[in-house]
Amino acid sequence: MSLRQTLRDNRTYVAIALLAIAAPASWMLQRWVLGAPPVNDFIGPPISDYVLYNSKVWSYDVNGLLSFTMTAPRMDRRAGDESLYINAPVFQITAKKPGVPDWYGNAPFGWVNKSGTEMRLDGTVYMHRPAYPLGPMATLCTSNVTGWPKENRMETADPATMTQGASVMNGVGMRASLNDNHLELLHDVHGFLYSSQNNATAKPVDCRTVAAAAGTGKAG
Incomplete structure (x- = not known):
């Protein structure tokens, strides 16, 4: 079975795998470009x-x-x-x-x-x-x-x-x-x-x- 045929038959699993890889890669790219988010040091009123x-x-x-x-x-x-x-x-x-x-x-x-x-x-x-x-x-x-x-x-x-x-x-x-x-x-x-x-x-x-x-x- 050719690689193309394998990918076509398992396209759902391939899409999930690609999303799993892309999500952390996108997050890492955003952190690298924008830097770490500011720390929220606000302390609210007593509960x-x-x-x-x-x-x-x-x-x-x-x-x-x-x-x-x-x-x-x-x-x-x-x-x-x-x-x-x-x-x-x-x-x-x-x-x-x-x-x-x-x-x-x-x-x-x-x-x-x-x-x-x-x-x-x-x-x-x-x-x-x-x-x-x-x-x-x-x-x-x-x-x-x-x-x-x-x-x-x-x-x-x-x-x-x-x-x-x-x-x-x-x-x-x-x-x-x-x-x-x-x-x-x-x-x-x-x-x-x-x-x-x-x-x-x-x-x-x-x-x-x-x-x-x-x-x-x-x-x-």
């Missing part, structure tokens, strides 16, 4: 095992007392460590002393660990405490805050503007213990203070009206 919409969470201290609450249009629980990634959180930090009002605030993004012992507020952060008989309204404008809700502590290394009544203070870096309403600016501190008597009667200032002028960014 969520569930998503909550228009939700609210509560955190309690070691004594079972309410420590803080947080509401948000969306919360993603990360698979693995069960932490929460939060969009546009609005939060309330419960005062520990009778008669002292709670602190309220908001931020663009937030994060809370599984046990609720640590939280982060990312981006611009605004907080305020209403006036009460022993003190005028207080506000805080800063960014990128780390907090420990069960201890009512928080801190940031970013610039901050604090107001209490008509008094305004600016600085870089802030530590706060909200149990005793103690807020401390750490570096480059400047501003103006009113006496307690004058501060009680003066028109209170909101940090959002002075933050941009002080160079500490905007909060709201």
